[in-house]
Amino acid sequence: MNNMNQNNGMQKRMLIMTLVVFVFFIAYEFLVLKPQQEAKAALVKQEQVQKQNAAPDVNASTQMVSTDVNGNPIDMSKSLDALSAKAIASSQIVSVIKTAKNIIEIDTLGRIAQVTLLEEKYKDENASQIKLFEANQLRPLEVRFADINLNTEAFKVPAVASLSNVDATTSTQELVLTQTLSGTVLTKKFTIYPDGHYDLSVNATNDKQFFITNGFRPNVLADMYAVHGFISKLNDNTLKTIEDGDLDKNENITGVKFISNFDRYYATVIYNFEKSLSISLMPDSESNPQAFIHGGSNITFSGFVGPKNHRDLDALNPELIDVIDYGWFTFIAKPMFLLLQFIQGYVGNWGWTIVILTILIKLVLFPLSFKGMVSMQKLKDLAPKMKEIQAKYKDDKQKQSMHMMELYKKHGANPMGGCLPLILQIPVFFAIYRVLLNAIELKGAPWMLWIHDLAEMDPYFVLPILMGATMYIQQKITPNTMQDEMQKKIFQFLPVIFTFFFLWFPAGLTLYWFINNLFTIGQQYYINSVFERKRAEKN
Incomplete structure (x- = not known):
């Protein structure tokens, strides 16, 4: 520095810059991004309500009476849940799995339609147990065939479940989903554990090639405080993170140990630490990353949908701790x-x-x-x-x-x-x-x-x-x-x-x-x- 004015001026500018950047970071979140996200969420819910009012389920009774996961009657015309963007019609569900920590609803296409967290602390603003997924999002375990005609048929033919209710609260249980198509039979064999995670084997006969997704991230709390989007861990132990809105073209990743789509607290995770996965990422209409695993005609992996709790992830496999992304300062965090x-x-x-x-x-x-x-x-x-x-x-x-x-x-x-x-x-x-x-x-x-x-x-x-x-x-x-x-x-x-x-x-x-x-x-x-x-x- 040449003189005192320069020394003092540089010190002041650095200090002011640091504080102004921090204030701007917080202000932009609360005054710009948060209102945009709330408006968008309100619009999605409004559209969902309009769809439900305009096109009620043809299989539902004229009095809109359905049942909950325990078979108890619910008056859907009076239930706030029925107006939620996370409401799933009971006619879409072929099997309900209950573990010690969650309830997993499987829909007619063999996908995870909804996950409800059962632990007491996981409640939303209405004091209801938290549900992780929107009704109209890309659902976990959706299968897409490489054959376009077969893929079109697969979205019209319902899967058959071996059990309509599975109680895995205290012991490991199995569930088989079978979808019989004109050119293949798609079979999903679940092994469900009391802690809420599962092993899955997917097989398509006649060597029909397919892809399977872990779905769009849980949509409970996605804000600009924390990173949300897609993360994968590769065989060389490097992590690849793509935040929502940042994927502008298709991308392929090979040698993958796990993939996860996540919001601030919750994630959908698919992992295999014995045989690596190959992934194709596709952007949705808002440039959010959607992951599809190359299944070939037969694939096996494990999965987990729920909170990014450090001890729970560590218990499944210590490498899954990397599902928790702290952003730039992860090495310190x-x-x-x-x-x-x-x-x-x-x-x-x-x-x-x-x-x-x-x-x-x-x-x-x-x-x-x-x-x-x-x-x-x-x-x-x-x-x-x-x-x-x-x-x-x-x-x-x-x-x-x-x-x-x-x-x-x-x-x-x-x-x-x-x-x-x-x-x-x-x-x-x-x-x-x-x-x-x-x-x-x-x-x-x-x-x-x-x-x-x-x-x-x-x-x-x-x-x-x-x-x-x-x-x-x-x-x-x-x-x-x-x-x-x-x-x-x-x-x-x-x-x-x-x-x-x-x-x-x-x-x-x-x-x-x-x-x-x-x-x-x-x-x-x-x-x-x-x-x-x-x-x-x-x-």
Whole structure:
């Protein structure tokens, strides 16, 4: 740098750029993307309702009376579920599988039409057990034949199930689906386990070639906080991720261990770690990735549809943990989650686990934070002398720069010292940000008296307000070397802006930021007191 103005200006620009990018990231999500997604979801549901009203199921009774999975009558004209975009007509279902963790409905074409999660914590905004799929989406285990004529026929001929109800809640069960076509007999043999996963063997006679899909992703929570789309793991252990909206042409992948289409918390997974898979990806009308496995005339694999719970995936196969995608900072986020899970194993409460993890992160990063805080204090103390040099040599930039550098050297100050530690901590922040956003383990996890779900927003806005208040206090006690009044005003409004956005953030993430602010205040207060003592000693 040539002079103090350049040094100071660069520091300010980097700091402002970092904060502005972060604010823009959050603002764009809440003010642009989220309303678009909500409008789109509302439109899809409206279209579904119109279709149901315009073309009622010809096999349904005139009074619209159906039964639930247990055979109990439901008045569909009064049921809110019947108006949902996730409602599946009972006439479409040939078999219902119940495991300890979910209910899997198989439709007339041998596909997974719906999966309902049974664990108590998996409930939607209507307090109903979460259903993973929309009624009109690409369904898991749909088969498409290479022969066009045969494929057309396959979408008209229903499959026959060996059992209409399968109880796999306590023991492994089998189910066979048979679809008899003019040129082949397609057979799907399921082995269903109590934990909700399955093994599947698919066979087509007469050597008819087919493809089979894991379907479009679950559509429960797909937002711009977390990655959602397609991920695959290859034989060389590399991961290939394609986010929704990013696939503009067909693509082939060979040597695949698993594929998954996923939203923030849930996924449809197909895997085979003994014999690799070959995949063709096709974009839908919105450039979302649709995966089709090359089945030949006979293929075997295993599958899972449900929450991306770390322990459940690890129990199926440790490599399936890679289904959980944390984005750019996965290499930091994965070990961070393992630490989070380790602490929770001893503490037993996810809220206090987040508190402890935050403290540990602050302790690890303390040397960086300390260095930055000390640099800011030194620059604050040198501000009067820097102004003198600027005024004295305002017409000679070369001398101004030389005297500034001498001043820095004499007092051990670094004009970039306050900014660089912040920049270096950004990857850690975004890693914990991704961990807390993607961790379905926080779903239904309580903390304190008023937080009943750390994966949801604070219902009384206590944590966001505390976060904003601590951010304001932190700002007040932190040395500010900015001379520009506009920059000062921007920073003064940041606590208000952040509080506003954090009102809707998951409570777990807001808790992290609040605790982080508390310890930053403590660190800053300590540094301030040290410098105050030094000033007092000099005087």
